[in-house]
Amino acid sequence: MKIKTILFIAAFVFFITGCTFTEEVSMTPVSLPEATVGKPYRVEVTINTEGGIIGGFNAPVSPSNSGLGIDVCNPNDSTKNALSCVVIQGVPKDTTQITINISGNIIPEHGVIYKVRKVFDKTYIIQVKEAE
Numbered sequence: 001m002k003i004k005t006i007l008f009i010a011a012f013v014f015f016i017t018g019c020t021f022t023e024e025v026s027m028t029p030v031s032l033p034e035a036t037v038g039k040p041y042r043v044e045v046t047i048n049t050e051g052g053i054i055g056g057f058n059a060p061v062s063p064s065n066s067g068l069g070i071d072v073c074n075p076n077d078s079t080k081n082a083l084s085c086v087v088i089q090g091v092p093k094d095t096t097q098i099t100i101n102i103s104g105n106i107i108p109e110h111g112v113i114y115k116v117r118k119v120f121d122k123t124y125i126i127q128v129k130e131a132e
Contacts, residue, residue, distance in 0.1 A: 025050065025106055025120040035068070035092045035128045042089040044073055045102060047120055052106035054083040059102045067093040068126070070100065088124070098126040 026048045035041040047054065059070045073085035088100060106118040 023118050025118050027102065027120055027122045032088065032124045032126050035098070035126050037092050037095055037128060037131050039131065040089070040091055041068060041126075042087060044085060044087050045124075047084045047086070047102075047104075049081060049084045049106050050118065052108045052118060053080045055105050055107040057083050057102075057104040059086065059100060062099045063096065065093070066096065066098045066128075067091050068098055068100075070102075088126075092126075092128040095128050095130050098128060100124045100126070 028046050028048075029043070032043050061068055061070060068088055068090040070086055070088050072082050073087050074082065083104075086102070092098070101121070101123045103121040104119070106120070108118070
């Protein structure tokens with residue numbers, strides 16, 4: 001009886017802490033348009049949070065001196081979902097290939113018995129062409 005109780009408790013604890021599923025979250029657009037040297041560039045990227053909150057966010061731009069950067073779509077938005085829409089913008093300086101990797105995770109707003117780890121990780125490549 002004692003062993004059955006211990007096994008039941010161990011199985012229950014394992015179920016609560018060990019059941020983790022990873023689910024990829026969609027982002028739009030699928031790819032980004034070309035940019036032109038010296039011309040303003042602006043594209044919005046939407047992360048489908050599916051009702052959750054973005055808990056971790058990372059978006060390095062390479063090369064860092066490309067002239068493009070990333071920011072939230074609405075700088076005045078102070079809600080917890082402000083990062084669900086980001087904008088890639090700036091004026092490209094050189095003909096090059098610019099890489100932006102947008103990644104992070106989403107925390108569900110409701111409690112669940114099992115863990116669903118929702119992540120987003122997308123690498124965008126922007127080709128910069130010479131002005132005509």
